[in-house]
Amino acid sequence: MTDAASSTAIIIGAGHAGGELAIALRNEGWEGRILLLGEEAHLPYHRPPLSKAYLAGSVEKSSLSIRPQAAYDKANVEFRGGVRVTAIDRQNKTLQLADGQHLAYDKLAIATGGRARPLAVPRAADAELCANFHYLRTLDDVERIREQMSAGKRLTIVGGGYIGLEVAASAIAQGLQVTVLEALPRVLQRVTAAELSAYYERKHREAGVDIRTHVQVADLEVTGAAVSAVLCADGTRLETDLVVVGIGLLANTELAAEAGLDIDNGILVDEHARTSDPHIFAAGDCTNHPNALLGRRLRLESVPNALEQSRVAAAGMAGKDKRYASVPWFWSDQYELKLKMVGLAEGFERLVLRGDPQSDSFSAFYLKDGKVLAADTVNRPQDFIAAKRLVAEGIVVTVEQLADDSKPLKELLPAPTA
């Protein structure tokens, strides 16, 4: 047996990044053993539908798996679900599992993602024991939420970010009475311009969702074994049958930190997805990586990032030289609205609208120095494709060109070089 064939690669975390990394590693020519360890019992599955189509009941559970078991068998990837890694011993290149077992690795990848940020109120711990109080990160979380979603129930959603708003759209369609509580002055404030927030607030209100901004949740009222009301800092007491909290994510970096890897808002990796230990790579929501386009580091929470970065990590583990240099993008489905975003809008000087928000088909471009930093497109797949290139290639455009909806955006793109 050659060295290469007897080497073991272990991937911790079987989410979007971990699953992709395992398959990509085999495709990159890794000859040895590949072990994919996941704390959840499930094969890697699509998380985005958890707050969208799956919560709405419009897709089957079987459609959530990213790949069938046969695909892992074919790639000779050993998937082990229900396995929690509790420590990494870098000196001896071994992992400790929660059941006391030890596993040796030659190369390791950390793809531990993140967990829902807990609500910091006095009675949160009591509420977390109640069957009607939920966070939404995993398939098991959404199964519990779905069991309780029935028409007429009062659902309170804490957090007016993407997950909160997607849950609102799915729930109102099923006849629940939905209230969204957002602490900031507008929904989606951290990720989009005021115009887009106003548009989404209007769409939700038209659908019957009670959107309340500037509302700080101060505590929860627990009666018996259920959360009976949400208590707001302004004194409002909101009776409720069901609570879903969507207030962000905490990256799962503890394992890496305890092993002495460099951490700073995520596991620090280089453009090859390599950590501060040359034998350990990391990918997905848990990483903080350099982005050449933006000229700085960032931690992203998106499927495209998890997939693309894990392919780079796989190449590095197989001894190849691939660099991660992608433009961030993301999507969100609410009602019949397909929002796709590219780039990061921070520091923009001007917002240009293309198309009319009243028509539910429009785009918003965030400009700085004549270049598009970012774009949000609503029901405009062609604009999105063009916007990706405008952002990635730093193409200089004018406000008039972007706003002129009579000419396709692709006319602004230089012909690809042969």
Ligand SMILES: Cc1cc2nc3c(=O)[nH]c(=O)nc-3n(C[C@H](O)[C@H](O)[C@H](O)COP(=O)(O)OP(=O)(O)OC[C@H]3O[C@@H](n4cnc5c(N)ncnc54)[C@H](O)[C@@H]3O)c2cc1C
């Ligand atoms: C409801 C919801 C909707 C979303 N919608 C979108 C969307 O529309 N578009 C988009 O781009 N992104 C969306 N996202 C974000 C997207 O799902 C994440 O960016 C993506 O899942 C990140 O993949 P990951 O592999 O890094 O992490 P994860 O998918 O979180 O996977 C990490 C895995 O590691 C496991 N793990 C952690 N610690 C250990 C350990 N010690 N031992 C073993 N296993 C461990 C976890 O159990 C988990 O299964 C959504 C997320 C949620 C929750």
